[in-house]
Amino acid sequence: MASERQIHVGDVPVGGGAPVAVQTMTKTETANLQATMDQIRRVADAGADIVRVAVPRDRDVDALRTIVRESPIPVIADIHFNHTLALKALDAGAHCVRINPGNIGGHDKVGAVVERAKLLGTPLRVGVNSGSLPEHLRQLEFDDPVEALVSAATDMVELMERLQFANFKVSMKSTSVPNTIASNRRLAERIPYPLHLGVTEAGTKWSGSLKSAVGLGTLLADGIGDTIRISLSTFHAEEEVKVAWEILKALKLRERGPVLIACPTCGRLQFDMDTVVADIERRLEAYEDPVEVAVLGCAVNGIGEASHADFGITGAKNEGLIFSRGKALKKVPQEQLVDALFAEIDKYAKTKQIEVDATEQREGAEWLQRIEDENAGELTPERLAAVRELLEICERVLRRRRVLRG
Ligand code: SF4
Numbered sequence: 001m002a003s004e005r006q007i008h009v010g011d012v013p014v015g016g017g018a019p020v021a022v023q024t025m026t027k028t029e030t031a032n033l034q035a036t037m038d039q040i041r042r043v044a045d046a047g048a049d050i051v052r053v054a055v056p057r058d059r060d061v062d063a064l065r066t067i068v069r070e071s072p073i074p075v076i077a078d079i080h081f082n083h084t085l086a087l088k089a090l091d092a093g094a095h096c097v098r099i100n101p102g103n104i105g106g107h108d109k110v111g112a113v114v115e116r117a118k119l120l121g122t123p124l125r126v127g128v129n130s131g132s133l134p135e136h137l138r139q140l141e142f143d144d145p146v147e148a149l150v151s152a153a154t155d156m157v158e159l160m161e162r163l164q165f166a167n168f169k170v171s172m173k174s175t176s177v178p179n180t181i182a183s184n185r186r187l188a189e190r191i192p193y194p195l196h197l198g199v200t201e202a203g204t205k206w207s208g209s210l211k212s213a214v215g216l217g218t219l220l221a222d223g224i225g226d227t228i229r230i231s232l233s234t235f236h237a238e239e240e241v242k243v244a245w246e247i248l249k250a251l252k253l254r255e256r257g258p259v260l261i262a263c264p265t266c267g268r269l270q271f272d273m274d275t276v277v278a279d280i281e282r283r284l285e286a287y288e289d290p291v292e293v294a295v296l297g298c299a300v301n302g303i304g305e306a307s308h309a310d311f312g313i314t315g316a317k318n319e320g321l322i323f324s325r326g327k328a329l330k331k332v333p334q335e336q337l338v339d340a341l342f343a344e345i346d347k348y349a350k351t352k353q354i355e356v357d358a359t360e361q362r363e364g365a366e367w368l369q370r371i372e373d374e375n376a377g378e379l380t381p382e383r384l385a386a387v388r389e390l391l392e393i394c395e396r397v398l399r400r401r402r403v404l405r406g
Contacts, residue, residue: 002223004192007123007167010074010095012049014123014169015194015226019254021049022244023196023229024237025078030060030067037070039237044072046238047245047256050227052076052098061088068093076125083109090116098125101156102134114163125196126160127171128152130179149174149183150190157191169193169226173200177215184219194226201231208232209243217247255290258345261309262295269297271315271334279338289349293341299371303328310354311344313337316371321364324354328364 006016014021024043028035030053040051055061055077068075076096077089083104089097090113097117101110117124133141133152141148153172160168170193174180180199188195199208199215212230219225228247230240248254262277277295284293294312296303299321306312307326314321320337322329322344332340347355 003188003194003226005166005194007169007194009050009076009123012074018226020220020225020248021227022047022241022248023050023052023076023227024048024240024244025052025054025229025231027235027237030054031057031063033063033066036063036067040067040071040073040075042236042238043241046241048073048238048241050074050076050096051237052078052229054078055085055089056080056082058085058088061085061092064089064092064094068095079104081105083113086113087116090120090122094122096123096125098127100127100129100132101159102128102152103132107159110159111163114160114165117167118165121167124160124165124168125171126156126168127173127196128156129200130172130174130176131200145174145176146179146182146186149179150186153183153187154190157193166193169196171196171198173198175199175201177211180215181218184224185222188224195224196227196229197225198229198231204233205239205243212243213247213250217251220247220251220253256288257290258284258287259290259292260284260295261292261306261312263297263305265297268300270299270317271297271320271337273297276313276338280341283338283342287345287349291345291348293345299368300375303368310348311341313341319367321368323364323368324356327356328361328368329354329356330360331364331367 002017003015006018007014012021026036026039028039030036036053043051051073053067053075055064064077074095076098077094078098079086079089080100081103086097086099099113104110128149130149133148137148137152140151149172153170157170172183172187174183177199184195184197197216197219199211203211208231216225216228228244230243232240245256249256249259260281265273273295280293280295291310292308294306294309296306296312296314299314299316303312303314303323303326310324312323315334315337318334319331320334321331322341329344
């Protein structure tokens with residue numbers, strides 16, 4: 001269930017029906033202003049809505065003042081253990097401050113941070129991690145780790161409410177994907193505040209992306225989660241942003257840039273898909289329109305499978321076809337396929353219209369028909385499925401007749 005409350009981190013609305021915000025965290029030493037600002041600009045270009053920076057020392061607070069002023073996207077200061085640094089980060093103009101009330105040094109210190117946040121109108125992110133739950137929940141953590149996480153989070157929420165503070169979002173982080181899913185589902189039913197989702201220490205780009213896609217994707221598909229961060233063991237924070245966008249695009253929650261669809265290839269492959277798909281994926285990064293681009297390794301099955309794609313290519317016998325929304329656009333020599341595809345995408349980017357040349361379209365359609373006719377005898381998976389379906393219908397009709405005859 002989506003959160004009822006909305007907060008604003010800088011100018012980014014979070015919760016209350018706002019689009020799910022993409023967040024990441026810089027990997028640089030925050031005090032290294034040049035390196036941190038370079039990384040912030042890179043993640044902003046990749047589509048991050050909000051960026052978090054670690055603030056473990058006074059010199060990071062000094063840098064934070066400049067970072068907040070120069071960053072193209074809102075900045076969250078990440079504080080652990082030291083409430084004085086949280087106060088300083090608020091005074092430095094951070095758009096949000098993340099604290100773990102469980103390790104900040106007691107309720108009076110949490111109260112001091114909340115009072116300063118109230119005064120400045122700055123939101124807080126309050127969070128718990130499965131690795132650092134309070135002492136009184138240790139036994140529960142052993143018996144029911146999900147309930148232990150949720151209890152720690154609701155304790156924090158109650159503390160915020162006692163302090164008459166509502167300008168916050170909540171996060172519960174676990175390294176376990178099932179626990180991340182179960183605890184956030186439970187918490188979303190109990191509190192109205194925005195939720196920040198992440199699988200903590202998810203792993204490398206490969207395994208971390210998969211764990212995050214499963215954990216966060218499941219929750220987002222349920223309508224749970226208002227900001228997301230993909231934690232990956234890479235220095236390149238923009239990789240986290242790209243993965244976050246792929247998850248949001250796959251669930252059709254947000255649009256950003258093109259969507260690439262590529263067949264998995266099989267023994268019918270007619271051209272070097274590996275190189276072609278990688279080349280197309282790289283070149284598409286420069287485009288902003290949410291066009292759908294399909295790459296089919298052969299034309300044996302026609303282009304029906306990718307009929308929803310704005311543009312697509314397929315190939316056979318040293319030739320290739322560019323198609324659009326289920327119809328042929330033109331045939332081209334295979335070595336020109338990718339360049340010709342991008343020429344069409346470029347035209348569309350300028351005019352927002354798909355230009356059709358009737359002669360080229362007819363030649364392309366004839367080529368496709370020829371390929372389909374030549375392969376008419378081949379039992380492709382689709383044709384096998386169609387034959388199976390037909391047999392099932394026949395069987396059902398025969399059974400019914402037998403029943404009628406008694
Ligand atoms: S049949 Fe053709 S389009 Fe389908 S997976 Fe194989 S190569 Fe790709």
